[in-house]
Amino acid sequence: xxxxxxxxxxxxxxxxxSNWRLALVIAIVAIPGSVFLFPLETAFWVSFGAVIxxxxxxxxxxxxxxxxxxxxxxxxxxxxVMNIFPLLWSLGLSFFHFRANRLSxxxxxxxxxxxxxxxxxxxxDRLQTTAIVVVLTVxxxxxxxxxxxxxxxxxxxxxxxxxxxxxxxxxLSFVAVGxxxxxxxxxxxxxxxxxxxxxxxxxxxxxxxxxxxxxGIVFADAWMWxxxxxxxxxAGLVSVPKYLYEAxxxxxxxxxxxxxxxTLPYIRGLLLLxxxxxxxxxxxxxxxxxxxxxxxxxxxxxxxxxxxxxxSFQYFKTAESSALAYILIFIVIVLTNLYLYFxxxxxxxxxxxx
Amino acid sequence: MRRQIxxxxxxxxxxxxxxxxxxxxxxxxxxxxxxKAHTDALAIPPKWIFTPTLENFVSVFARAYxxxxxxxxxxxxxxxxxSIFIAGSSVLIALIIGTLAAYGFSRYPLKGNNTYLFxxxxxxxxxxxxVIIPIFLMFRVSGLSGTYLGVIxxxxxxxxxxxxxxxxSFFDELSPEVEDAxxxxxxxxxxxxxxxxxxxxxxxxxxxxxxxxxxxxxxxLFALLLTGVETRTVPVAMAQTIxxxxxxxxxxxxxxxxxxxxxxxxxxxxxxxxxxxxxTFGTIRR
Numbered sequence: 001x002x003x004x005x006x007x008x009x010x011x012x013x014x015x016x017x018s019n020w021r022l023a024l025v026i027a028i029v030a031i032p033g034s035v036f037l038f039p040l041e042t043a044f045w046v047s048f049g050a051v052i053x054x055x056x057x058x059x060x061x062x063x064x065x066x067x068x069x070x071x072x073x074x075x076x077x078x079x080x081v082m083n084i085f086p087l088l089w090s091l092g093l094s095f096f097h098f099r100a101n102r103l104s105x106x107x108x109x110x111x112x113x114x115x116x117x118x119x120x121x122x123x124x125d126r127l128q129t130t131a132i133v134v135v136l137t138v139x140x141x142x143x144x145x146x147x148x149x150x151x152x153x154x155x156x157x158x159x160x161x162x163x164x165x166x167x168x169x170x171x172l173s174f175v176a177v178g179x180x181x182x183x184x185x186x187x188x189x190x191x192x193x194x195x196x197x198x199x200x201x202x203x204x205x206x207x208x209x210x211x212x213x214x215x216g217i218v219f220a221d222a223w224m225w226x227x228x229x230x231x232x233x234x235a236g237l238v239s240v241p242k243y244l245y246e247a248x249x250x251x252x253x254x255x256x257x258x259x260x261x262x263t264l265p266y267i268r269g270l271l272l273l274x275x276x277x278x279x280x281x282x283x284x285x286x287x288x289x290x291x292x293x294x295x296x297x298x299x300x301x302x303x304x305x306x307x308x309x310x311x312s313f314q315y316f317k318t319a320e321s322s323a324l325a326y327i328l329i330f331i332v333i334v335l336t337n338l339y340l341y342f343x344x345x346x347x348x349x350x351x352x353x354x
Numbered sequence: 355m356r357r358q359i360x361x362x363x364x365x366x367x368x369x370x371x372x373x374x375x376x377x378x379x380x381x382x383x384x385x386x387x388x389x390k391a392h393t394d395a396l397a398i399p400p401k402w403i404f405t406p407t408l409e410n411f412v413s414v415f416a417r418a419y420x421x422x423x424x425x426x427x428x429x430x431x432x433x434x435x436x437s438i439f440i441a442g443s444s445v446l447i448a449l450i451i452g453t454l455a456a457y458g459f460s461r462y463p464l465k466g467n468n469t470y471l472f473x474x475x476x477x478x479x480x481x482x483x484x485v486i487i488p489i490f491l492m493f494r495v496s497g498l499s500g501t502y503l504g505v506i507x508x509x510x511x512x513x514x515x516x517x518x519x520x521x522x523s524f525f526d527e528l529s530p531e532v533e534d535a536x537x538x539x540x541x542x543x544x545x546x547x548x549x550x551x552x553x554x555x556x557x558x559x560x561x562x563x564x565x566x567x568x569x570x571x572x573x574x575l576f577a578l579l580l581t582g583v584e585t586r587t588v589p590v591a592m593a594q595t596i597x598x599x600x601x602x603x604x605x606x607x608x609x610x611x612x613x614x615x616x617x618x619x620x621x622x623x624x625x626x627x628x629x630x631x632x633x634t635f636g637t638i639r640r
């Protein structure tokens with residue numbers, strides 16, 4: 001909040017007591033104060049009002065002065081109210097004993113819940129499951145996406161239509177994909193079971209074993225997102241100057257050598273971006289798991305997102321889930337930072353005269 | 355994707371067609387299932403040749419279907435309306451606010467511009483479940499839970515980061531000389547924005563809108579937790595068709611999915627050239 005107010009009012013140093021600073025001070029005092037003094041609902045409205053006050057003062061200050069702050073103010077205000085404020089709210093909650101389905105007032109708990117979450121073997125178990133799924137699915141996506149890109153690299157009749165077919169899975173709803181694969185993995189009439197029966201003579205229940213269930217989820221997710229990697233790799237392949245290939249042709253370089261010395265350097269950056277982006281996204285994996293296996297059998301396919309869903313909305317351990325959520329936020333922020341760093345790195349390379 | 359690297363003939367088309375159809379097969383099979391009668395959908399071995407029927411599509415919208423012994427409303431017309439209405443209004447609002455913000459970020463950088471953009475992108479990169487815990491509480495306290503207003507507000511915030519990053523990437527591509535020339539000619543800020551800038555990013559605006567619509571149309575977790583009976587969207591209803599019932603009516607489910615994915619396929623075809631930018635939230639342009 002503080003950084004927003006400062007940057008939204010450049011030149012604020014000249015006027016030491018412009019009204020947004022006052023509003024900010026009021027907010028900083030009022031929010032924790034109300035959490036300690038009032039019941040939760042009142043505290044919520046007081047905090048909410050304080051946030052609105054800060055936003056309003058910033059906007060009025062910027063009004064008619066400089067277009068920059070004014071243009072971005074509505075968007076920042078919306079995000080502040082709908083995203084940043086709730087996240088700060090839940091950060092606050094993670095320091096209290098609080099369950100969303102109880103009426104008892106929250107009591108201060110300090111770092112209790114963070115300790116609890118970090119030392120919880122369940123959390124580590126779910127993180128491990130998530131890691132296995134992420135590594136497998138991102139790995140398969142990179143390989144399949146790469147091969148698909150090699151196929152679509154050339155220009156041929158009907159390319160656009162076929163590209164559409166391959167790109168469609170990526171844009172489907174997770175729920176639709178989950179429902180598709182639930183149908184295909186169905187033990188009696190599902191296509192997979194029937195295909196296996198042709199060979200072994202017995203129906204096959206993929207989702208009965210932990211390994212099978214993980215394979216089922218990985219397959220569905222990898223099917224959905226390989227086209228994403230394909231798109232990125234295609235973009236890289238297109239950027240390779242043609243004359244390099246022609247030169248290699250004259251030098252009679254082997255296919256592998258051409259690939260390693262010309263193609264790979266041009267797509268390496270994009271592959272890295274694809275890897276990071278898919279890792280962030282796969283880390284969130286929820287819907288597909290929720291629909292195909294519901295975390296089962298047992299808890300063998302419960303990813304961290306599904307676990308978090310259970311903790312917060314089935315057991316209503318709100319404080320604990322907020323603490324866990326913050327650990328996830330930390331991981332995602334690190335990954336996003338890394339991703340944007342490489343995006344900028346790549347833009348710089350492109351801008352530099354070749 | 356625009357420039358050609360190598361040309362290949364019909365032989366390559368044949369090969370690619372086989373691969374593409376294998377890849378597309380899960381979707382294709384669902385579409386086929388949607389046209390099968392109930393017994394055909396569960397047939398062992400799977401039926402390739404069957405008499406197509408529209409019965410599944412009819413029962414998506416027909417007011418009653420049989421579950422156990424009792425007649426139950428499908429209500430899918432309401433859910434489809436909700437999906438369209440909620441996605442439409444939130445994308446419209448996000449587009450207006452987001453385009454202004456993107457223009458601001460692109461043309462009048464603030465102190466710490468990149469920090470804002472980073473924070474904005476992060477809110478979109480966070481797992482939805484993390485974001486939803488406090489929002490769920492907030493909605494319950496404020497009584498927004500289950501109302502159109504609440505859901506639309508939430509999806510506006512959900513679409514904003516994406517809209518800002520997308521539109522900023524389009525604005526960044528324009529050459530500033532044109533705008534400077536317009537300013538020298540005496541156009542004020544509004545004129546430059548509406549008459550000079552906006553016509554140039556029209557295609558980008560359309561692409562952003564369509565992407566936003568698809569993302570909102572597909573979203574599941576927020577809708578699951580924050581929509582009520584009247585505001586339920588199709589993905590949630592679809593998930594509920596799978597869970598719980600005594601025997602899932604796969605034909606019906608396939609019909610719903612088929613209806614649900616028509617807009618998606620159209621979009622993929624139309625927006626092929628903007629797809630890369632769209633799926634990376636505007637961070638990667640080419």
